[in-house]
Amino acid sequence: MSTTPLVSSKTKTHVRYVILLIIFLVTAVNYADRATLSIAGSDVAKTLGLDAGQMGQIFAAFGWAYLIMQIPGGWLLDRFGSKRVYTYSLFFWSLFTLLQGFVGFFPVAYGAMTLFILRFMLGFSEAPSFPANARIVAAWFPAIERGTASAIFNSAQYFALAIFSPILGWLTYTWGWEHVFTVMGVLGFIMTIVWIKYIQNPNKHPSVSQQELDYISAGGAMVDMDAPKDGKKDGPKWDYVKQMLTNRMMLGVFFGQYFINSITWFFLTWFPIYLVQDKGMSILKVGLIASIPALFGFAGGVLGGVVSDILIKRGHSLTVARKIPIVVGMLLATSIILCNYTNNTVIVVALMALAFFGKGFGALGWPVISDTAPKEVIGLCGGIFNVFGNVASIVTPLAIGYMVKELHSFNAALIFVGCSALAAMLCYLVVVGEIKRLVLVKS
Numbered sequence: 001m002s003t004t005p006l007v008s009s010k011t012k013t014h015v016r017y018v019i020l021l022i023i024f025l026v027t028a029v030n031y032a033d034r035a036t037l038s039i040a041g042s043d044v045a046k047t048l049g050l051d052a053g054q055m056g057q058i059f060a061a062f063g064w065a066y067l068i069m070q071i072p073g074g075w076l077l078d079r080f081g082s083k084r085v086y087t088y089s090l091f092f093w094s095l096f097t098l099l100q101g102f103v104g105f106f107p108v109a110y111g112a113m114t115l116f117i118l119r120f121m122l123g124f125s126e127a128p129s130f131p132a133n134a135r136i137v138a139a140w141f142p143a144i145e146r147g148t149a150s151a152i153f154n155s156a157q158y159f160a161l162a163i164f165s166p167i168l169g170w171l172t173y174t175w176g177w178e179h180v181f182t183v184m185g186v187l188g189f190i191m192t193i194v195w196i197k198y199i200q201n202p203n204k205h206p207s208v209s210q211q212e213l214d215y216i217s218a219g220g221a222m223v224d225m226d227a228p229k230d231g232k233k234d235g236p237k238w239d240y241v242k243q244m245l246t247n248r249m250m251l252g253v254f255f256g257q258y259f260i261n262s263i264t265w266f267f268l269t270w271f272p273i274y275l276v277q278d279k280g281m282s283i284l285k286v287g288l289i290a291s292i293p294a295l296f297g298f299a300g301g302v303l304g305g306v307v308s309d310i311l312i313k314r315g316h317s318l319t320v321a322r323k324i325p326i327v328v329g330m331l332l333a334t335s336i337i338l339c340n341y342t343n344n345t346v347i348v349v350a351l352m353a354l355a356f357f358g359k360g361f362g363a364l365g366w367p368v369i370s371d372t373a374p375k376e377v378i379g380l381c382g383g384i385f386n387v388f389g390n391v392a393s394i395v396t397p398l399a400i401g402y403m404v405k406e407l408h409s410f411n412a413a414l415i416f417v418g419c420s421a422l423a424a425m426l427c428y429l430v431v432v433g434e435i436k437r438l439v440l441v442k443s
Contacts, residue, residue, distance in 0.1 A: 056401020074383025142219020151305020329362020
């Protein structure tokens with residue numbers, strides 16, 4: 001195995017943390033781009049003359065493409081490597097975000113269809129991002145740090161809402177909804193340049209020391225994951241997919257992610273609109289208020305990974321260390337249902353914050369995938385995992401849009417979200433069983 005020269009073996013480096021910071025920032029932009037339409041949604045709907053049902057369909061456009069591209073995206077990652085695939089992904093999702101800022105120039109009859117297509121292409125482009133994150137963490141971090149590292153990049157979704165919701169709300173209020181999309185698109189292009197410059201495989205990174213490389217390798221990091229292999233690089237065999245889809249542990253993890261993501265997609269799509277339509281807040285105020293639950297979600301997301309890794313270090317099994325935060329977090333997330341029993345804005349925001357904290361605390365699906373995915377096809381396994389998880393990106397916006405349109409209330413929607421949290425908890429308690437790496441049977 002050939003590598004580029006490393007810095008002195010006597011020098012202690014922490015390059016993996018720089019890599020994690022870049023993943024975190026890019027993932028924050030990723031989620032902010034998904035949430036742009038949520039923040040600008042009320043004004044976009046007025047401009048294009050869309051009702052709740054039509055908005056639900058446009059929200060779901062992202063989910064359709066994101067879901068369709070998960071398995072192909074995972075296959076591309078395993079074949080061409082994380083850096084190359086992620087670079088194209090980041091560039092094109094930034095482009096399609098930027099273009100959404102120009103749909104207002106189309107006649108109303110075509111504006112909605114154009115927005116649907118651009119949201120579809122946004123989902124298409126973003127599909128490889130989270131499987132790639134999981135692959136990079138598996139390559140750069142030893143097992144005892146992987147829960148925290150995965151929780152940190154996963155918590156970028158809450159950080160994105162906390163930081164960008166007020167900014168995008170202000171842009172919508174002050175400059176118009178179009179600028180929400182153009183600003184985020186330009187920011188994505190900047191992050192593409194950063195990504196190209198700094199991301200490398202561990203055994204190819206010019207700044208990593210031999211000491212750090214030995215440490216992460218001895219701890220189970222797959223430092224040569226993207227190294228060229230002898231012979232032709234064929235894609236993963238479909239028999240591998242069958243084995244993963246017939247394994248009880250993997251199915252429990254896959255379905256658990258669907259239910260956890262149902263909570264995420266409420267906050268990414270309908271939560272700001274809920275505050276405007278059900279609680280009568282202005283869009284400027286919504287941008288600030290929406291950031292409060294997101295901050296709690298961010299804190300919960302980081303804390304869940306930290307607690308899980310602490311449990312491992314104290315001698316608890318991987319199964320116990322991952323399941324305890326998930327169960328506790330999902331129980332806390334059910335508090336969202338209590339919002340139906342109060343009209344006090346402060347209490348509503350507090351309950352939403354508690355629910356989002358719980359969701360973040362229990363969102364350990366990606367660490368579990370890093371722990372369980374077959375070593376030959378981590379990208380593909382992450383893609384399948386994201387297929388299941390992001391069925392919620394279609395079902396949740398559509399289901400809530402239908403409920404709000406037909407029932408003229410968000411009450412049923414909040415019950416739907418709370419029940420999703422309970423279902424996720426049951427998946428891990430009843431279905432998953434012992435958490436361990438799946439060993440594939442090679443034909």
